[in-house]
Amino acid sequence: MNYVNSTKPRWLRDLVRFLPLKSQFVLTGNVRDLQTQEVGAETVAAVPLVHSLDVELKSCGYANVVVFTPTAGFGFASPHSSGDIDTVLANIGLASEPTSGIGLEWLSGVLEGFVQSKGPPAALIVDFASRLVNRADALSAAEQMLFTRALIASHSARSRPTGPDRKPLFNTVIWIAERESDLPDWLTVDNPKIRHIPLPLPDNIVRKSLASALLGGLPEARDVSEEEFDKARNAFVNHTEGLLLSDLNSIAQLGRNEGLSVRQISDAVRRYKVGVTEDPWRRIDRTKIASADEFIKSRVKGQQHAATHMLDIIKRAITGIGRSEGNGRPRGVAFLAGPTGVGKTELAKTVTSLLFGDESAYIRFDMSEFSAEHADQRLIGSPPGYIGYDAGGELTNAIREKPFSVVLFDEIEKAHPRILDKFLQILDDGVLTSGRGDRVYFSEAIILFTSNLGIYAADPISGQRIANVSPQDPHEVVTSRVREEIERHFKLVLNRPEILNRIGQNIIVFDFIRPDVAAQIFEQIMNSLLEQTASLGYTVSISNEAMTTLRELCLTDLTNGGRGIRNMVEANLANPLSRALFDSGEPEGTFVITEVVSGPVPKVHLSPGKP
Numbered sequence: 001m002n003y004v005n006s007t008k009p010r011w012l013r014d015l016v017r018f019l020p021l022k023s024q025f026v027l028t029g030n031v032r033d034l035q036t037q038e039v040g041a042e043t044v045a046a047v048p049l050v051h052s053l054d055v056e057l058k059s060c061g062y063a064n065v066v067v068f069t070p071t072a073g074f075g076f077a078s079p080h081s082s083g084d085i086d087t088v089l090a091n092i093g094l095a096s097e098p099t100s101g102i103g104l105e106w107l108s109g110v111l112e113g114f115v116q117s118k119g120p121p122a123a124l125i126v127d128f129a130s131r132l133v134n135r136a137d138a139l140s141a142a143e144q145m146l147f148t149r150a151l152i153a154s155h156s157a158r159s160r161p162t163g164p165d166r167k168p169l170f171n172t173v174i175w176i177a178e179r180e181s182d183l184p185d186w187l188t189v190d191n192p193k194i195r196h197i198p199l200p201l202p203d204n205i206v207r208k209s210l211a212s213a214l215l216g217g218l219p220e221a222r223d224v225s226e227e228e229f230d231k232a233r234n235a236f237v238n239h240t241e242g243l244l245l246s247d248l249n250s251i252a253q254l255g256r257n258e259g260l261s262v263r264q265i266s267d268a269v270r271r272y273k274v275g276v277t278e279d280p281w282r283r284i285d286r287t288k289i290a291s292a293d294e295f296i297k298s299r300v301k302g303q304q305h306a307a308t309h310m311l312d313i314i315k316r317a318i319t320g321i322g323r324s325e326g327n328g329r330p331r332g333v334a335f336l337a338g339p340t341g342v343g344k345t346e347l348a349k350t351v352t353s354l355l356f357g358d359e360s361a362y363i364r365f366d367m368s369e370f371s372a373e374h375a376d377q378r379l380i381g382s383p384p385g386y387i388g389y390d391a392g393g394e395l396t397n398a399i400r401e402k403p404f405s406v407v408l409f410d411e412i413e414k415a416h417p418r419i420l421d422k423f424l425q426i427l428d429d430g431v432l433t434s435g436r437g438d439r440v441y442f443s444e445a446i447i448l449f450t451s452n453l454g455i456y457a458a459d460p461i462s463g464q465r466i467a468n469v470s471p472q473d474p475h476e477v478v479t480s481r482v483r484e485e486i487e488r489h490f491k492l493v494l495n496r497p498e499i500l501n502r503i504g505q506n507i508i509v510f511d512f513i514r515p516d517v518a519a520q521i522f523e524q525i526m527n528s529l530l531e532q533t534a535s536l537g538y539t540v541s542i543s544n545e546a547m548t549t550l551r552e553l554c555l556t557d558l559t560n561g562g563r564g565i566r567n568m569v570e571a572n573l574a575n576p577l578s579r580a581l582f583d584s585g586e587p588e589g590t591f592v593i594t595e596v597v598s599g600p601v602p603k604v605h606l607s608p609g610k611p
Contacts, residue, residue, distance in 0.1 A: 009035065015056070016060060021167060022172075023157035024171060025196075026183065028178060029179075031049055031199055033202070033244040034049075043213065045210075049176065050127055057172075066123075066124055068125070069128055091111065091122075093115075094110045105146075108145050111153055111173070115171050115173070116171075124171070129176055130483060154173075154191060157170050193382050201244065204241075214252035215236060218252065219256070228263065229503045273443070281444070291299070292311060298313070299347075301517045301562065302520070303511060305511075308534075329442075333446075335506060335507045337450075337451050337486060337507060337510065339513075340452060342512065343562060345410060359429075363406070367414050367419075368415075371416055372413040378393065393438075396440040399440050403441065407448065411451060427502035441538075448501075455467070455468060497507075518562075522565055538581055546595055553572050554569055
């Protein structure tokens with residue numbers, strides 16, 4: 001492997017190219033990460049940035065490389081350097097008594113002397129330069145003096161020929177900062193003597209150059225075939241897209257600590273990303289899922305097709321079929337569409353109960369609260385400089401806390417279109433970057449959307465909102481029309497067909513509540529209400545005449561689905577029953593509802609029942 005031509009980072013090649021041309025450099029970006037460094041024939045290791053600079057600068061002809069940090073002052077850039085630091089500092093013009101501690105006043109006092117010093121070229125690395133100032137746009141007197149001297153020094157510096165090839169080099173100053181804006185803009189902007197070099201995240205080539213050395217330390221690494229090792233290495237490289245080299249190093253260390261073989265490196269990456277030691281999907285009781293059909297039907301009435309489709313998504317999530325190497329997309333995605341009150345949210349709760357044993361464990365977002373243009377900041381957090389930046393986002397914080405979860409975005413059509421763009425990242429890559437810059441992973445989550453899209457449509461002539469489907473339509477017609485309207489909405493109204501494409505065939509259209517299903521829902525609600533009443537000390541039964549009247553009142557209009565039935569039971573039974581029991585003055589007892597009277601104020605007639 002030719003390290004110089006194939007794996008030396010681009011930023012480092014840029015630095016070497018401009019050493020004869022610029023006297024100062026500002027390195028920003030991924031400066032706190034490890035960097036690749038050739039340590040032997042075709043062998044690459046991950047080393048700190050300052051150490052990498054020390055090796056590269058000395059290979060370019062610099063006799064001495066020293067580093068300055070705001071808390072420790074001057075020292076050798078490499079822990080392997082030998083010699084007396086005071087002698088080296090004196091030779092390159094940096095020996096001076098500090099005027100105030102070892103901070104910026106000291107650096108300010110010796111900077112010009114270093115730049116003008118004679119002898120073999122030397123390099124000064126100012127690490128943690130961002131911490132030299134409180135605010136780059138409001139410098140103190142000492143901060144102003146330091147960077148003014150740095151600016152003057154950049155223009156007064158002179159290069160001199162060095163080595164047998166007579167290549168000119170300066171006494172070079174390298175500032176290491178997290179962001180270019182951490183330093184005064186007048187120092188770097190339009191300054192021909194200073195070169196700004198951003199350090200990016202490690203790309204595929206850089207990660208691959210380091211992968212072999214890291215995986216070689218895992219158990220059984222020497223025992224697997226070359227083909228298996230290459231497969232594990234490629235999986236390691238693909239799964240760590242967007243991670244730092246220090247993260248790769250930590251993942252390999254995690255694998256060694258937990259005794260994972262090289263074949264299990266993908267599991268080590270997953271554990272590191274989401275922060276869980278065991279894979280919760282492997283601990284799900286499969287017998288519970290196998291018998292889940294009846295459980296779902298007991299909770300969600302009349303939607304057998306939706307239950308079957310959702311169970312298929314869950315089973316695929318558990319088995320992992322179709323998840324390719326490096327695939328960080330969510331375990332499952334479903335778009336639940338249909339009329340109001342037909343069980344879309346109830347199905348999400350049921351799925352959560354199946355997976356967690358607790359239906360309240362799902363993460364729900366009412367997207368009607370995110371209709372404003374900048375509401376996406378609530379989900380991912382405010383950007384730097386804005387109020388609430390340190391708090392993070394509601395979505396990113398929730399997933400970081402519970403990566404193994406069901407996430408429900410209720411009534412997604414009410415969200416601002418700008419927020420929908422965030423779902424592109426979630427559905428495609430399974431990752432979302434918070435306002436603080438943290439990467440949050442959705443690879444262990446199931447994402448559910450609910451929507452009423454397609455139930456109504458715009459009249460082509462008047463433009464008014466009209467019914468697109470009705471309860472009289474068979475389910476096949478409802479499904480076809482709803483799907484067509486959803487596609488039209490995403491493609492023509494939102495101009496975001498790519499979101500629909502990522503959802504794929506997982507649009508589940510719920511049917512209207514038909515009369516036979518409505519009767520089942522009514523019975524379930526009634527039984528639940530009477531059981532609750534009994535638990536409070538009142539045993540209540542209903543006469544046949546009263547039950548017939550109540551059934552007619554609650555089941556005549558099914559346009560609001562199961563939720564509408566519940567509302568009618570509350571209005572015509574729960575409220576007047578509560579009033580009648582309270583007015584009776586009895587703390588407990590047995591009663592019979594003999595009559596249900598509808599009207600502006602519904603009433604029930606009670607008579608004492610048999611004990």
